[in-house]
Amino acid sequence: MNSSPQSLLPPGIHVLVHDWLSANAVVTWDDAQSASVVDTGHVSRARATCEGVRAALGGRRLRRIVNTHLHSDHCGGNAPLQREHGAGAPCPILVPAGELPGAGAWEQADSAVAQAGQQAEPFRADAGYAAGDTLWLGGLPWQAHAAGGHDDHALMLFQPDARVLISGDALWEHGFGVLFPEIDGGDGFAAQRLTLRRIEQLAPRLVIPGHGPVFAQPGAALERAHTRLDVFEGDxxxxxxxxxxxxxxxxxxxxxxxxxxxxxxxxxxxxxxxxxxxxxxxxxxxxxxxxxxxxxxxxxxxxxxxxxxxxxxxxxx
Ligand SMILES: [Zn+2]
The missing domain is CATH 1.10.10 (Arc Repressor Mutant, subunit A)
Incomplete structure (x- = not known):
């Protein structure tokens, strides 16, 4: 019997676990004909991501791409997937509303990807979503919650019945993403603390992180994250x-x-x-x-x- 955390996910939720360069992609079977994907990995792994998504679709049509935030390791497959699945009815890309202006225009010098000296393929976002919105994924309603700290505009997705959290880079089993706003004089520490408390209140049973395998009962991960944040905040x-x-x-x-x-x-x-x-x-x-x-x-x-x-x-x- 397979009792890995991934096997405890609701039916129709498929996590493609990648590596540290390329964020995990989550394929959801929304109904008998269509599916969505949350986050699409890094552009240098786009071929593998496209193959993984194609296999995970189970013959369904990819109807939507959703991003938790627009770092290069989370949206690098957006354009290739849209090309592959856009024939006839273009597959729309949904991004955090705060990112919608200029989203995917990586050729601009002030874009996040250019500022970090990274690689990504430009894409055009079609719509934004915000904290408080509900997205239907895998036939279930998922609440969008603010996930500031790592990125001001980042969102995480929580399914309250199954108590599953798609956390992006707000919480991994061992840590969380760099608090980039701190580099520019913003308050990434306070925002991250707020995000960790928000996760505690949601009390997920399972976490699908942006990197690393799915993990259960995130109490220990949250404790580690608070300790790590204490250290960074002190120095x-x-x-x-x-x-x-x-x-x-x-x-x-x-x-x-x-x-x-x-x-x-x-x-x-x-x-x-x-x-x-x-x-x-x-x-x-x-x-x-x-x-x-x-x-x-x-x-x-x-x-x-x-x-x-x-x-x-x-x-x-
Ligand atoms: Zn990130």
Missing amino acids: PQRHAAHALRVLLKFHVMELAAPPAREQLARWFEDTAMVQRAVRRFWPGRTPAEVFEQTLDALARVGALLLSAGRVADPELH
């Missing part, structure tokens, strides 16, 4: 250093081949979000110095490998 520079490590490792993972160390340094120094973090948290240091400390920290724990002047991800390259 914002430590959180900023973590954010830069995540951005640097993510960029190496995006590249098909290990970049030269100098190429990686140039990317780091040219990325707008990195520049802002350095100005705010290491005002006496240059981006080049902060690059060296960030790379050293990742190499020390084996998260990146330095060899023959190149920087590789030990699991990908």
Whole structure:
């Protein structure tokens, strides 16, 4: 008998578990003919995502793409999936309402993807949804709830009868996403605390996180998240250093081949979000110095490998 948390999901909810570069995709069988998908992974994994979604549809038509938030690892399959499933009746893309202006226009310099120096394929969003809205997925009503902290506009989806939460990057089994608003002087810490309390009030039985496998009884995960948040809140520079490590490792993972160390340094120094973090948290240091400390920290724990002047991800390259 299979008693994994995933097997406890309501029928018609299929979680395609990906990796840290590419967020999980959740395919829901909305009725006998049609299905939706929540989040679509990273553009570099779009082919695998499209294949996974096609298999999970069970012959149904993909009628809608929903995003919890518009980071590059959550919406990279939007355009490819829309192309594949858009013939005749274009498959609409639903995004958090706060993101609707300019959503998917990654070619613009002020877009989130450009600011983080990441890769994504542009797409056109068709509609927004907001906290308080109800979305029908898998034949069940799901409530949208605000999930600030990691991203100001992020939403999570809660199904109150089955008590299942699609949490995006607000809560993983071991942690949560970088609190990006903190890098720009916003209050990501307070927003994340509010989001964790909101999850406690909802009291989900199962969590479908943006990364990692489905997990049950999230009490321990919430406790870990509060502890982690306490540490970051007590030492914002430590959180900023973590954010830069995540951005640097993510960029190496995006590249098909290990970049030269100098190429990686140039990317780091040219990325707008990195520049802002350095100005705010290491005002006496240059981006080049902060690059060296960030790379050293990742190499020390084996998260990146330095060899023959190149920087590789030990699991990908
Ligand atoms: Zn994210």
